[in-house]
Amino acid sequence: MGKVIIQAENQLKRINELANRIKETRELPLEKLIQRPKEKSWCVLEVIKHMSLGQDPYNPKIDKALSYLPSSEEVMNSIPAKGMGALMMKQFVPTESGKIKLKMKTFRRFQPVMDLSSINNKEAVHTIIDEFLQHLQKLHTFVEDYRLKKVEQKRFNSAIGAMVRFNVAEACEFIIRHNERHLQQIENTLNTLDSSER
Amino acid sequence: MNKNTSILQKAFQPLQLDAEKHHLFFEQWEEIEVPRHSFLTEAGSTERWFYVVLEGIQTIYIIDQKGDQKVIGFSFDGSFSGVYDSFVQQKPSAYFLETLTPSRLLRIGLNHYNSWFENYPEFERWGRIVHLELLVGRVQREVELTTSTAKERFESFVNRCPEPLKTIPQKYLASYLNMTPETYSRMRKNRM
Numbered sequence: 001m002g003k004v005i006i007q008a009e010n011q012l013k014r015i016n017e018l019a020n021r022i023k024e025t026r027e028l029p030l031e032k033l034i035q036r037p038k039e040k041s042w043c044v045l046e047v048i049k050h051m052s053l054g055q056d057p058y059n060p061k062i063d064k065a066l067s068y069l070p071s072s073e074e075v076m077n078s079i080p081a082k083g084m085g086a087l088m089m090k091q092f093v094p095t096e097s098g099k100i101k102l103k104m105k106t107f108r109r110f111q112p113v114m115d116l117s118s119i120n121n122k123e124a125v126h127t128i129i130d131e132f133l134q135h136l137q138k139l140h141t142f143v144e145d146y147r148l149k150k151v152e153q154k155r156f157n158s159a160i161g162a163m164v165r166f167n168v169a170e171a172c173e174f175i176i177r178h179n180e181r182h183l184q185q186i187e188n189t190l191n192t193l194d195s196s197e198r
Numbered sequence: 199m200n201k202n203t204s205i206l207q208k209a210f211q212p213l214q215l216d217a218e219k220h221h222l223f224f225e226q227w228e229e230i231e232v233p234r235h236s237f238l239t240e241a242g243s244t245e246r247w248f249y250v251v252l253e254g255i256q257t258i259y260i261i262d263q264k265g266d267q268k269v270i271g272f273s274f275d276g277s278f279s280g281v282y283d284s285f286v287q288q289k290p291s292a293y294f295l296e297t298l299t300p301s302r303l304l305r306i307g308l309n310h311y312n313s314w315f316e317n318y319p320e321f322e323r324w325g326r327i328v329h330l331e332l333l334v335g336r337v338q339r340e341v342e343l344t345t346s347t348a349k350e351r352f353e354s355f356v357n358r359c360p361e362p363l364k365t366i367p368q369k370y371l372a373s374y375l376n377m378t379p380e381t382y383s384r385m386r387k388n389r390m
Contacts, residue, residue: 007265009241009294016242020290075235078265148235 004081004089006169008147012140014176019136021183022048026129028190033125034116037192042112044189045119045128047182049112052132055139055175057159062142065156065168069149076147081173084164092177107160136179143172202229202252202304205276209250213324223314227304232297238279239295245284247305251277254301255362257370258293269373274362279303285311298366348377352385 025033025044036043042050081089119125146168158164158174166174203224207213215223229252232238239245241261251273258281259269270293273279284291285308314321342351355375363371372382 005265007261009267010261010265012237013241013261013294016240016290020242144237 004086004173005078006081006173007078008076008143008169010078011143011169011172011176014180015136015140015143018176018179018183019133019140022129022133022136025186026126030119030122030125032190032193034119035193036116037189037196041189042185043116044186045116045125046112046114047186047189048132049114049128050106050110051179051182052128052135053110053112054159054178055135058171058175059135059138061156062168062171065154066142066145066149068154069146069151069168070153072148072150076149076151076169079152079169081170085158085166085170085174088164089170089174089177092174092181139172139175142168146172202227205252206250206304209276209278210324212327213320215318215320219318219320226310227306229302229304231302232300234297234300236297236301237294238297238303239281239284239291239293241292241294242290244288244290245281245295246307247280248282248285248308248311249273249279250304251275251279252302252304254303255298255366256295256301257298257366258295259373260293267373268376269370271374272363272366272370274360280305298370343376348375348381349385351375351377352382356389 025048028044033045034043036046080086114128149168151167151169153167155165155167156171158166158171206224206227227250232254238247238249238256253275256273256279257269258271258273259267262268279295281291281293281295283289284293288308315325342354346354352375355371368382368386369379372379375382
């Protein structure tokens with residue numbers, strides 16, 4: 001498995017693609033968004049909530065790091081991700097057939113706790129989807145900012161502690177890959193629901 | 199006539215409008231200023247504007263599967279700019295459009311742009327000419343990229359290179375010519 005190469009423009013493109021796909025879920029019927037494909041699996045809305053929760057701890061860390069980093073005259077070239085973070089990111093990529101490798105147990109604080117039976121209108125759904133779209137917008141701003149900064153001068157602990165440390169570019173890559181992994185989960189869930197209807 | 203109007207008029211040659219249409223056309227444009235290394239359009243987003251460059255240099259590029267930047271073209275003082283296919287089709291762009299220098303541009307939205315063609319027959323003629331020039335230019339570039347050697351591409355580009363492009367970092371020009379910055383630099387030295 002090759003290196004994880006990080007490039008700001010590539011990240012922006014992927015964030016835009018994620019946002020486009022998530023916006024499409026706003027138009028899905030309510031029942032498709034809150035129906036679990038299996039008893040112990042998440043529904044689409046829970047996956048979206050989980051993606052927001054996954055980014056939450058990084059927002060203040062990245063904000064702080066960006067305020068510390070010196071500006072650069074030139075746009076950042078591509079850089080390889082380092083250490084344990086790079087190893088984790090490699091495992092995140094779904095296979096070409098859409099299979100999700102390295103399934104892992106979710107930490108309690110990242111678990112989307114919601115009472116699905118109380119979600120009975122589109123407005124409640126849109127609140128959760130829009131919250132995640134705002135997270136994506138924030139992520140987009142982070143990437144725009146760091147591409148003109150000396151990003152390798154500051155590292156910070158990941159959300160799982162000091163064992164994995166990131167610079168801003170790596171943290172953004174980690175979040176994007178985490179989201180892409182869960183977007184694949186959303187596609188798989190929708191496919192399962194579609195095939196069970198037939 | 200102010201300077202912006204004269205740049206617009208030149209960009210839209212051979213368009214001829216009577217005084218009333220002339221006035222309506224020119225008042226639809228909005229002027230913007232953007233700093234260096236800003237995105238006017240990003241891959242995955244939809245182009246909202248058609249631009250005429252008043253000042254500055256912009257590059258349009260694609261990020262390939264490996265994450266490498268491949269420059270498709272440039273825009274500069276007096277030329278059109280924007281991601282045209284995304285603009286007219288209102289579909290997400292495959293390209294980035296980025297300012298390489300601080301830039302001033304005039305821009306117009308799709309509704310106004312389409313209304314010219316719907317309301318003024320003069321634009322049909324202008325559109326035919328411009329699209330023909332675009333098509334011929336793209337075919338020529340495709341032929342050059344597939345049949346010419348790196349040296350031939352370099353020589354051809356240097357001979358027709360617009361003055362503003364001589365000031366931008368070589369890596370963009372090298373990518374446009376589908377060669378490494380090192381090859382570009384070596385050819386440039388040999389030519390001096």
